Structures are given as structure tokens and as C-alpha cells.
Amino acid sequence: MIVTMVASTAWPPYFRRMPTPPKKLRKQFVNAEYPKLVLRFEDGHEIRIVKGTGKTFDCWSGETIKLLAIIDPQERERTHVGTKKADEFDDA
Numbered sequence: 001m002i003v004t005m006v007a008s009t010a011w012p013p014y015f016r017r018m019p020t021p022p023k024k025l026r027k028q029f030v031n032a033e034y035p036k037l038v039l040r041f042e043d044g045h046e047i048r049i050v051k052g053t054g055k056t057f058d059c060w061s062g063e064t065i066k067l068l069a070i071i072d073p074q075e076r077e078r079t080h081v082g083t084k085k086a087d088e089f090d091d092a
Contacts, residue, residue, distance in 0.1 A: 022060040022061040022062055022063075023060070023061040024058055024059075024060060024061075025058065025059050025060065025061055025086055025087070025091075026056060026057075026058055026091070026092040027056065027057060027058075027059055027086060027089035027090065027091060027092055028054055028055065028056040028057070028089065028090050028091070028092040029049065029054060029055060029057075029089055029090070030049075030053070030054035031049040031050065031051050031052070031053060031054065032051070032052070033051070033069075034051060034069040034070070034071070034081070035050075035051050035069075035070065035071060035073070036048060036049070036050055036051070036069070036070035036073065037049045037051075037067060037068070037069055037070070037081075038067075038068040038069075038070065038078065039055075039057070039065050039066070039067060039068075040065065040066040040068055041059065041063065041065055042063050042064055042065075056092040059086040059089075060086060061086060061087060062085065062086065062087070063085070063086040064083060064084075064085060064086075065083070065084050065085070065086060065089075066080065066082075066083050067080070067081045067082040067083065067084065068080055068081065069081045
């Protein structure tokens with residue numbers, strides 16, 4: 001008895017659709033209010049911005065970025081002043 005196997009051309013359900021990766025964005029932010037401001041990203045890295053200056057940075061679409069103010073540089077305390085999605089920043 002000969003058994004022939006026919007290879008199925010259909011992929012299993014978990015191979016059919018791969019999620020699309022988020023887009024990488026180039027954004028900018030200008031600190032006009034606080035003596036020092038820190039942008040803390042989801043992956044843990046931080047960008048410090050001194051009052052009156054701005055910085056451009058790369059981020060992922062949909063990423064949440066925390067805004068932390070350093071009021072007194074002598075103390076290590078940071079004040080949470082807001083949270084923004086990456087899409088809400090101005091384009092660079």
C-alpha cells in the first residue's frame with residue numbers, strides 16, 4: 001500500500017498575518033517652562049533639555065513619553081509634569 005502525502009499550500013493561521021512594526025518617527029520638543037526637563041521613553045533612555053533650548057529625537061509611533069521637570073538641580077527629585085504620545089510632538 002502506497003500512501004502519498006499532498007503538501008498543503010495553505011499556511012497555518014499563526015503564519016498568515018504578521019503585525020506590522022511601528023513606524024520610526026523624527027520629532028522635536030522645545031522646553032520653554034522648566035529649568036531642566038527630562039523626556040523619559042518607554043525603553044528607559046532619557047533626554048535632558050535645558051530651558052530655552054530644544055532637541056530632536058527618534059521615537060516609535062504610539063510610544064508613551066513622560067515629561068519630568070527638575071526644578072532644583074541640587075536635589076535629585078523630579079516632578080512629573082505630563083505624559084505625551086510620540087505622535088503628539090512636533091515633526092522635526
